Amino acid sequence: MTDVTGKFFWYELMTSDPQAAIAFYSDVVGWTAQSFGDDPGADPYHVLTGSGGQMGGVMAIPAEAKQCGMTPWWGGYVGSADVDADVARLTAAGARVKRAAEDIPGVGRFAVMSDPGGAIFMLLKGSSPEGFEAPPAMATGHVGWHELASGDYDADLTFYTGQFGWVTGDGMDMGPMGTYQLWSQDRVARFDAMTGAIMPKVPQQPAPGWLFYFNVGDIDAAHERITAGGGSVTNGPMEVPGGAWIVQAIDPQGAAFAVVGMRAQQGSKA
Template identity: 70%
Template structure:
């Protein structure tokens, strides 16, 4: 099995309406889903699968988070060999422990972190020794790109490369918006190895955040499904290097997400 230490490998939507979200993303991305644990619960955790297998989950916003004003949100889990040690190490490097390490019965041990600029991510060490295999590049319904709207570009870049072992590729000058730095979670430096980008947070984005790009077959078909399902396209379709097309959007409950895919009409 692949070593997922230091890499995003699981993605989770906390939402105000799990059933509506499952229907929306099932139509847009072709996901299948099944409840996990908690048989008979009003709000079970739903594991969602793309074309290459399970890749994330959908759950209701916990009551304590809702009381603190949490809005629907996509979060990502980074693999950890030792959650407690990594939480302490990342905190010493400028990150922050937002929720102390704890166990999830039957799943593993996790902690909620933020990077130096304030974007939130999670650490997770699974309880199963089998681990997970990463999906093939651009597998339908899986995450094909990771983009950080950074609250502190220089410190965040140093944090992820220095602490998680990510490598950098080219940096693209975006004028007034600053630099878009390509990064790889797999150790490569060529364009084909890149798995995401880090850029200064745009003014229209309210807080630093990780944005995940889910893979679709055709971007125009996906846009039509997003809009028909009650979502809102914020930007795009826009062509990006490598021949792909992207959009940024919000789902009907307000969670921000993004899509990447081909364009049959192009």
């Protein structure tokens, strides 16, 4: 099994309409979903599976969170060997606790944190001893890229590399927008081992945050499915280094996401 300590490994959509969101992403990304929860008074949790196994979940925004103004969004969980110890360590390094560590029966122990620049992430130690198997590279429906729009670029770069051991690769000069700094959660500095990047948040973005790129087989087909399903494209298709293409979008309920994949040969679409 893969050691997920210090790495994003589970991705969760909190949304206003779980069933509609599942239908949308199943069409765009290719997930299957299985619902869990026997309590008739509680909303079920929907586990998502890509071509390489389970990768995340979908749930309704809790009532108390909705009352506090939460809107649909994607969050990522970072593996932790000891959630309480990590909360203390990360807080000392400049993070903030947004929700104190607590247990989820049958799932594990988690906490909600924000990095020094204000972007939200979660810590999770699963209760199962089986752990997780890493999906193959570019497995359909899994996350192929993690992008942080940072509220404090220098502090966040120091935080993630220092606290989680992420290794930096090349930095791409974006002119007035700053540097697009590649990094690897797998602690390998090769270009083909990079798993994400950090860049300064642009002024028009309302808050710092993580954007997750889901792998698709054909970027043009995914692009068409996004718009046909009621989503809105904010950027792309755009080619990125390495030959892949990306599309950044907003789902029908309002959550930001992105897809990454190859472009089929001209004249053919999947």
